[in-house]
Amino acid sequence: MTFTGEFFMFFILALFAIGGAIFTISFTKVIHMAVSLAFTFLSLGGLYVMLEAEFVAFxxxxxxAxxxxxxxxxGIMMTKHQGDEEQPKRKLHNGLLLVGSVALFGILFYAIQQSVFPDQDLQIADNxxxxxxxxFTKYVIPFEIVSVLLTVAFVGAIIIAKREEE
Known part of the structure; x- marks a missing residue:
């Protein structure tokens, strides 16, 4: 196995994606969770670029992201949050999280290293x-329904947040 720049870039982006996901479930402040989730989304976009799926990455x-x-x-800024409450120490939770993450990484790394992929002629298509x-032909109706649904959800979130202020 040769260690190329592509291998290292994949390794770095994968670590960033996994790290961002772990931080998302580990942080106690919601704004920190949202930022780490955005970091995970950006890392996944980089992985899509490496897979030559430029449209999906975009x-x-x-x-x-x-x-x-x-x-x-x-949504976080529009809702009320109580003052900083003392969070209980979660040493056991953090320890189990670390052990589970390292175990998952080890299992996946071993499985990928042991896999044998057949050589295929790649046909590059215009994704x-x-x-x-x-x-815009087969899925135009579901596409428009999703856009309307997202707009209604955003307006509903604003209305609910405004009611909480009153």
């Missing part, structure tokens, strides 16, 4: 064109 960064993270931060054709 959508991942634009929609998830941008829009969803900003929406979550707006963006194929996705666009499918999205």
């Amino acid at each position: 959508v991942q960064i634009l929609i998830y 941008g829009a969803v993270s900003i929406l979550m931060i707006f 963006t064109r194929a996705i666009g054709e499918q999205l």
Whole structure:
């Protein structure tokens, strides 16, 4: 096995994605959770670029890392939060989290190293064109329904947040 730049970049992006996910469930402040989740989304976008799925990477960064993270931060800012309450020490939780993460990484690393992938001739296709054709022909109705649903959810969140102020 040769260690190339692509291998190291994958390894770094995978560590960032896993680290961001672990921080998302480990942090106690909601704003820190949202930022670490955005970090995970950006790392996944980088992994999609490495897979030569540029459109999916662009959508991942634009929609998830941008829009969803900003929406979550707006939701956090629009709701009331109590003052900083003393959080109980979670040494056992953090220890189990560390052990589970290292074990999962070890199992996945071993499984990937032992896997044998057959050599195939890759056919490079225009991903963006194929996705666009499918999205705006076969899946145009679900696409529009999702956009309306997201708009209604955002307006509903604003109305609920305004009611809490009164």
